[in-house]
Amino acid sequence: MTSALRQKAAQMASAAAAAAAGTGCYSQTSWALRRLGAGGGALASAATRRRNCSVAAAVFDNQNREYVIVGGGNAAGYAARTFVEHGMADGRLCIVSKEAVPPYERPALTKGYLFPPEKKPARLPGFHTCVGSGGQRQTAEWYKENGIEVLYEDPVEAFDGKTQTLKTSSGKILKYGSLIISTGCAAARLPEKIGGDLPGVHYIRDVADADSLVSSLGKAKKIVVIGGGYIGMEVAAAACGWNLDTTIIFPEDHIMPRLFTPSLAKKYEELYEQNGVKFVKGALIDKLDAGSDGRVSSAILKDGSVVEADTVIVGIGAKPSVSPFEAVGVNIEVGGIEVDSMFRTSIPSIFAIGDVAAFPLKMYDRIARVEHVDHARKSAQHCIETLLTSQAKAYDYLPYFYSRVFEYEGSSRKIWWQFYGDNVGETIEVGNFDPKIATFWIDSDSRLKGVFLESGTSEEFSLLPKLARSQPIVDKAKLKSATSVEDALEIARSSL
Structure with a gap:
């Protein structure tokens, strides 16, 4: 290290605040060089500056x-x-x-x-x-x-x-x-004043959250899942693997309202119900109540009804x-x-x-x-x-977007859907969910804007992004008359 560099490092160590203000060695200069693709000489100069400035990093x-x-x-x-x-x-x-x-x-x-x-x-x-x-x-x-x-x-x-x-x-x-x-x-949280932070109330965003929930599931008998979106549906499916009394509460008319059509949602709701899950739709939480031990014991709804629970998962x-x-x-x-x-x-x-x-x-x-x-x-x-x-x-x-649920050992049916594109326009649904079902979103110009597929083959799933990105004009009458998901996908493929 040169004496000049030693002197500079000493100055910075004794005056960290001033040093911090004066050592933007990499910022706008090297950023601009990278953006503009500067030649070898300019990049070498930037590298030299980086080596010289690295001495200052000690502070x-x-x-x-x-x-x-x-x-x-x-x-x-x-x-x-x-x-x-x-x-x-x-x-x-x-x-x-x-x-x-x-x-x-x-x-x-x-x-x-x-x-x-x-x-x-x-x-x-x-x-x-x-x-x-x-x-x-x-x-x-x-x-x-x-x-x-x-x-x-x-x-x-x-x-x-x-x-x-x-x-x-x-x-x-x-x-x-x-x-x-x-x-x-x-994770969006329920207010503390209505019980959002009670023991037994869980939010999932990191592995520590998941560890805490797993510990609760191991002791739980009745669980309530608040929210009918991604988190709610995936947690409820996992809870079925524990054979727990599970209720999902949400304010909308059906699950996954940001993506699923009412008809599509109904198919999934029926499957969840076959696995023992109960739905409380169009409901808002008034508060979460605690038992004598201070742990959550029930969810009280705005209409006054009560749903018992010893574990609550919030996915809102x-x-x-x-x-x-x-x-x-x-x-x-x-x-x-x-x-x-x-x-x-x-x-x-x-x-x-x-x-x-x-x-x-x-x-x-x-x-x-x-x-x-x-x-x-x-x-x-x-x-x-x-x-x-x-x-x-x-x-x-x-x-x-995609979801994979009910994949645990012993599950009667695994679920894996994928969606590509934009869910706007008229919808055409094909299939009976046994196991396949597809939904196509088509705009007023007959362009395919989005496509959803449940339980497709790898080849069928690989077709979806091609369709959604190309947005081909499709024959809606043919698509509506398709007798199977495979036929519908072939009609869409022929439009590319």
Whole structure:
């Protein structure tokens, strides 16, 4: 180390605040170079600056300060993999997480993780990212081997864009050159004053939540699931594996109201009822009551009726975790941090990915926020490719949703549906749900906008994204007269 560099490091160590304000060595300069695809000489100059500036990192609590990912969910794990693939992780990347474990495939928490012990439940480290897409299992050792610094159980609580620093709950001060916000969502909660925090009331967002719920399920007799969406349906299906008295309560007329048509929902409701699940529709919770032991004992509805329960699972949606990054720019309409088609925020060197990103949904020409693992994976990869290369291709996402339930041993029937596209327009339903059923959404111009399929073959499922992206003009009369799902899909295929 030169004497000049030693002197500089000493100055920064004695005046951390001033140093933080003056060491944005990687920020706008290297960000611009990466964006514009600067030549070898310019990149060499940037690399020299990085080496010189790395001396100053000693005053901060993260050694690898060029790139910082805030959040330890699905998107963070896939972003880390992309950094490694480009040879830009070792000694450069830091992940700051509120969780005690490395990123994992979060959908497992409401599916296989909730199976009873004798039915082979999923457990970590079995589903760390990126196994959900056929990739390597990224355990804590994987991050160490690839030179990635991970700060566990220490969420970011404060952010200063001027000094490019972050402060964690433990008081650590972290420096970044490029910041990737990957904070995801938090479960929407019932108010404490109506019993939302009683013992025996559960929310599922992380593995600690799932562990707590599994412990309750092992002792439970009667459970109430509040909410008829994704979480509610998946948790209720898992509860059937425990042979528990299960009731689902929700305010809508049918389950999965954001996607399912009434007719489609009825088929699934009948299947759940065959597995012993009871539905209370069009109902609102007035409060959750506690027994003499202080634990939840019942759900009291607005109409005064009472549903007994010793365990309650609340699945009423989620809210994007934008704090403490509101100043970066929050989209009021959809929530989340607004980004462009390459996941750049309005502030250079700051990106947002996954559930928390409000991004341009190119094929439908609107700003959207998608809470789904598929988008978390793809947005992470696209963002990091943009950050590390001269890629300038806009993110062109095709909405995709799926669910897999009743997959435990001994189940009378496993369920696996997939949906691609946009659920707008007239619907045409084909099939009898024994086992297949398909629903097609068609607009006023006879264009196919979205397609749903239950229990399809791999070949049939692979056709769905082609149809949804191409949006072909289909013959509605032929589709309505199709005598089987296979015939309907062939009619749709012939329209491509």
